[in-house]
Amino acid sequence: MKKIIPLLLAFFMFSHCNKEPENKAEISVPSKTWWKEAVVYQIYPRSFKDTDGDGVGDIKGIISKLDYIKSLGIDVVWLNPIYGSPNADNGYDISDYKAIMKEFGTMEDFDALLKGMHEKGLKLVMDLVVNHTSDEHPWFKESRKSRDNPYRDYYHWWPAEKGKPAFRPGAFEADGSGWRFDSLTNAYYLHYFSYKQPDLNWENPKVRHEIYDMMNWWLKKGIDGFRMDVIPFIAKDTTFPVITQADLDKNYHGRWDVYMASGPHLHDYLKEMNSEVLSKYDCMSLAEGAGMLKSTALNFVDEDRHELNMGYHFDGVNLGYIPGHFKKMDPNWSLVEFKKIYSDWDAVYKDKGWGTIYLGNHDQPRMVSRWGNDTPKFRAYSSKMLTTFLLSMRGTPYYYYGDEIGMTNAYFDSIEDYRDIETIAEYEKVKIAGGDLQQFIEDQKTGGARDNGRTPMQWDTTANAGFTAGTPWLSVNKNFNQVNVASENKTPNSILNYFRKMVKLRKENPVLIYGAYHLLQAEHPDIYAYTRILNDKKMLILLNFSDHNSNINLKEIETKEGTLINNYESVDIENDKINLLPYQAVIFSIK
Template identity: 65%
Template sequence: MLCSLAAISLFFSSCSNNSSQQKSDVDSSGNKKNDWWKEVVVYQIYPRSFKDSNGDGIGDLKGIISKLDYIKSLGIDVVWLNPIFESPNKDNGYDISNYEAIMKEFGTMADFDTLLQGMHERGIKLVLDLVANHSSDQHPWFIEARKSRKNPYYEYYHWWPAEKGKPPFRQGFFDVDGSAWTFNAPTNSYYLHYFSQYQPDLNWENPKVREEIFNIMKFWFNKGIDGFRMDVIPFISKDTSFPVITPEILKEKYNGDWAQYYASGPNLHTYLREMNAEVLSKYNDMSVAEGAGVTLATANDFVDADRHELNMLYNFDGVNYGYLPGKFKTPDPNGYKLPGFKRIYTEWDSVFANKGWGTIYLGNHDQPRMVSRWGNDSPEFREPSSKMLTTFLLSMRATPYYYFGDELGMSNIKFDKIEDYRDIETINMYKQIQLKGGNLQEFLNAQKISARDNSRTPFQWNNSPNAGFTTGTPWIKVNPNYTTVNVEDEAKDPNSCLNYFKKMVLLRKLHKDVLVYGKYQLLDPDNPKIYAYTRGEGAKKMLVVLNFSKDRVGWDLPAGMQIKPVPLINNYNTFIPGKTLSLEPYQAVILELK
């Protein structure tokens, strides 16, 4: 058993303890507790890959509807859906051509209404993806804008007149030539796109554009959704003089990071406060920024409640750790160093110690599978390391964002050929390296660990053909390990990753004064294999010990620390208490302190 009978009884006996503790409306750092989004577990669904209802090989809204009881069984509180809006799908829905219509492959607005009602009936809140930095080049606004400089929609986007010469360089993240400008002949000007040429950046400096975006948000809030995850929202403000940014300036002022420059627009926080005043403040919503370019120093500019902007943001420091400098998403062959990993998450916890609120995640649609990147996806260690990472995510002082399929321990598919990839980022970076005469095999080997498509393979429901995802041909290949890693088999196994996830969610809820709001304190920061920390303080305190290695490791309790002998949760069947804890490979335990 993952938890002894005594430990399970502690789950339920703690309910009475928690009820009295909830009379306090502040946490250990003085932050208010009454914001519902602080206590939730967010479950992210990539609709294209979750469940196909009609056999076309593409996941859809009816597919999600058919699995609402499964989603409810996880114990999660909020579902975040990746974009479901009308789109030509150059970037899998992050290029929107109609913000108030449903992508045809996904279904209809009636399907959406049914989905939203079904979630709310089950006590689940729904958060949508707001892509407001850019639109699709097929959006009616841009179709009009590119016709003539005199067209009123021309001012909905950013342009550089060709008579001024070539525009100053801006890094484009997705296009082959690496430039964020593309020439448009009818207007004799270049349009700006921080991502691909199919995703022109919207001109937030135009008040009509802001009004359009705010009306789109109101449309969805009035339908009853519960919030937005905001795609690259720190990039919306531009310095419209477009100064020359030399490599020296970029290094000196922005740590050599174009994202930090893009997140430093002069009117960014003015626009976010306007969004809050016009829209967000009128709803009991949840707002989270994809915090590209946001640093430890700037984070609370977005989420300090006194600033009236957003609720939360998620940063990239953690998921970008362990890549080789100067090489596109190439992991260090020696692996990442645990002390550095601990330092990052400890620093980010400290940012929100007195104000604001944090998030934590290890995987999403832009990242590889967490067990392949941060754990060990070999047959021997996939399950224990997946459970260990789940323990970490759900025992930190932040709102956890958990990516669909990670509850099963789904792992990277690790494609061998570029032809198997569907993601614009991987495909165009391959072409860019090819044009430069770079090492393509080195790139493909790195993508086996870091490519976004690793997390976009179909959800594994059972061991039938295509993992029960579709009766047709899936839009991207299914991971061959679906025959053993799937919902149907794991639901029957009390020791599975799936059932461990459910127990960990329950533990977090029943001990929320400690595991949600309690103080975080790192122990033994330089230990290369053990990540240990306490949560809470005083009479109510817990110890979390995580073995991030494939070795059996002994770890000495700090002097004077005493533990209760039965773990609240344990991803192995064995645990021997003592002054020295003996931990199995990737073992995770949470212990109450005496």
């Protein structure tokens, strides 16, 4: 049995996760809306398709692939930032909110993309980055000039004559500090991420209304919503008190991210944002929920609070990291704990609000390398199994580009291969501490290095996988001759075509969207089994997360009506015992 790896957070078992309601009428059906029923496809523009040969993906590249995107059956495209930016953090450092990054194209290109998507029945969601800007944004340039500049209070400044400010973390800095000294005005400014990303002062109403005006500008242009980057961090205690580890342990579960997500006026600002912007449009709003806990999640997404539509948590993707090491994975992460996390979070939204489900994105390793098995023998089976999980759980699924063909981690051998600001900063920390740099690189091959999930899309077997005619900004994965869209498109049982089939199954069966979720045999070490129930519809989902045969006894199988999907050709059933092959995924319709 796999051993259980403790997480940063303590999880409490949902006491009824193995019980189904005695009366089907007890099942609560949430109000229906398009963003609950959508499958969201995330595109990292820099890596999707390059049309001008500069090695960087662009908007015209996305336009050229709209037929492919539509063929997936998805409903919404979430674009990572494409705003004007000097690109210190791949666009998450914005210098102009109403412009397009030159590498990506022009506003005319964007307008053509939006029009083309809407003509195909697709919706477009933008990445909203408003906790911070670039240090090259005009607001910050003005803010730096003098202490009495009108833009000074657009950011958080601490005068040096008061001494060094109390520690705050800076995620992308080698020294770990979130304060940067600026000699021009003899003061420190706050940056929770890179020093190139100074934090905005949301306590200033002028800042808030600048942001709301910008959001309204994009929504009037016709976009369909926002994914909100680190939105729980926008509110700060501007007295910047000293925070000790004891304070963190007592009040914030021992975690800095929970502290940073607990600003005194956070929900005032989100309610104001809803009133000034979101409530005026039929749009979706997603909080990147760093620091969000099960106990606080509904504060963001309970419909009665009039804040946001949904948020996503980090508990699932944090599973299995070894404490004290930068995103180093223990390969023996526990499926029992995995099931507990997702069952507990489903329970949060059982009666109110709405959740999300994801296993990969631009900040994570590739889904099949992290949660499945990317060896040639099992890559396809485990990728299909993970897709089955994502598209059969309650909550809006977010699916990352390339995962639909089973793209894998890059397994880079040198720090020179990386472009990600976070990985490079962590490498420098290890170097400064005299640590084992080679071991750090080995850890990133399977762990959390963000560039694992950012390698260029593998379209075909031509040079650079058909991504670019130039030199790609980040190396193409070496396995592109075996893993690419062209070959999978023409193979009926490919990962790609399985994804399309699973999307179709979800759309044709509201039980997979709105149905109640019930975990079965929580302690089974290999198999994740659960039912989905909506009125007279009931489905049984069985997922073998292991690389060996495994079996499970379930009385539910005795009422099996039919097999709806299976990533193998058959399934072995003996009375009430189901024998599953390695990484087998099956969905049954049951009475």
